[in-house]
Amino acid sequence: MINSLKKIINKFFPIRRILLTLPSRIIFGNTISFPNNIKPYFHKLNFIKRPIYKALYNSRNSEIKDLGFKKIKYNLNNNLIKSISAKFEQYISDDSICKFGTDKKSRHLYDPLKYIPEIKDLEILYKNEAKNFYSGEYKVHSSIAWRIYSDASYNKENKKYLYSNYWHFDDLPKDLLKVFILLSDNVNKNSGATRVIDVPTSKKLARTFKFVDNALPSITTPRVDKYVYRNDKINYFEGNKGDVYICNTPRCLHAATIPEEGKIRDLIQVELYPV
Numbered sequence: 001m002i003n004s005l006k007k008i009i010n011k012f013f014p015i016r017r018i019l020l021t022l023p024s025r026i027i028f029g030n031t032i033s034f035p036n037n038i039k040p041y042f043h044k045l046n047f048i049k050r051p052i053y054k055a056l057y058n059s060r061n062s063e064i065k066d067l068g069f070k071k072i073k074y075n076l077n078n079n080l081i082k083s084i085s086a087k088f089e090q091y092i093s094d095d096s097i098c099k100f101g102t103d104k105k106s107r108h109l110y111d112p113l114k115y116i117p118e119i120k121d122l123e124i125l126y127k128n129e130a131k132n133f134y135s136g137e138y139k140v141h142s143s144i145a146w147r148i149y150s151d152a153s154y155n156k157e158n159k160k161y162l163y164s165n166y167w168h169f170d171d172l173p174k175d176l177l178k179v180f181i182l183l184s185d186n187v188n189k190n191s192g193a194t195r196v197i198d199v200p201t202s203k204k205l206a207r208t209f210k211f212v213d214n215a216l217p218s219i220t221t222p223r224v225d226k227y228v229y230r231n232d233k234i235n236y237f238e239g240n241k242g243d244v245y246i247c248n249t250p251r252c253l254h255a256a257t258i259p260e261e262g263k264i265r266d267l268i269q270v271e272l273y274p275v
């Protein structure tokens with residue numbers, strides 16, 4: 001009885017969410033909750049600091065505001081990223097601090113800043129972009145590092161859901177920035193590069209219902225894929241160890257990519273919010 005009730009609720013859950021997020025879809029062009037869409041307006045009520053920072057940092061356009069993401073190539077000392085990568089390699093196989101995710105296809109190191117404090121030294125790569133985006137200071141909300149593995153469904157049309165590999169918006173406050181720091185070399189669309197759709201295209205896909213809901217992948221994936229492949233709208237977070245991407249994930253449709261057989265992809269992710 002309880003199980004059949006659960007099945008009915010699960011079946012209708014996406015429909016409920018689609019109805020609840022209609023205002024967000026129409027007004028903001030995304031499917032995150034309405035409160036998450038309006039939280040940034042309250043963050044901006046800091047009337048004293050904001051104008052000073054605006055004058056200091058808002059003099060140039062922000063690619064992150066317009067497109068939703070930006071790549072920053074690693075240009076610091078090679079020993080720094082080598083040391084971070086070596087420590088990650090050591091910790092990721094340590095069962096006392098790392099856990100496998102769904103189907104053992106990902107492995108997570110929570111709070112990597114605690115284990116690899118040098119990660120803080122990478123902040124210089126993205127600090128100014130983040131300040132420019134916020135017209136002010138920000139704080140590191142959380143950090144996580146993980147490895148993703150291949151799966152037999154990587155080249156199938158219906159890929160298994162493993163680690164956010166279906167198109168979605170992150171249902172978090174709209175001004176969240178996620179910093180992706182690559183910890184693998186030769187990250188590309190075959191070896192697990194994150195896929196991202198720019199803000200104007202994501203808005204269009206949400207408003208035209210080409211993007212329906214991430215809990216309905218059999219309907220949503222072919223509709224989004226058809227549009228983005230035909231119009232060449234997928235951006236892959238490709239690169240080498242130390243390369244950084246900043247992404248405003250609540251405004252950009254995005255998805256993980258399952259690496260092809262024998263490949264892995266390592267990453268550190270840092271979440272930023274304005275202060």
Ligand SMILES: [Fe+2]
Pocket residue numbers: 164168169170249254
């Ligand atoms: Fe996500």
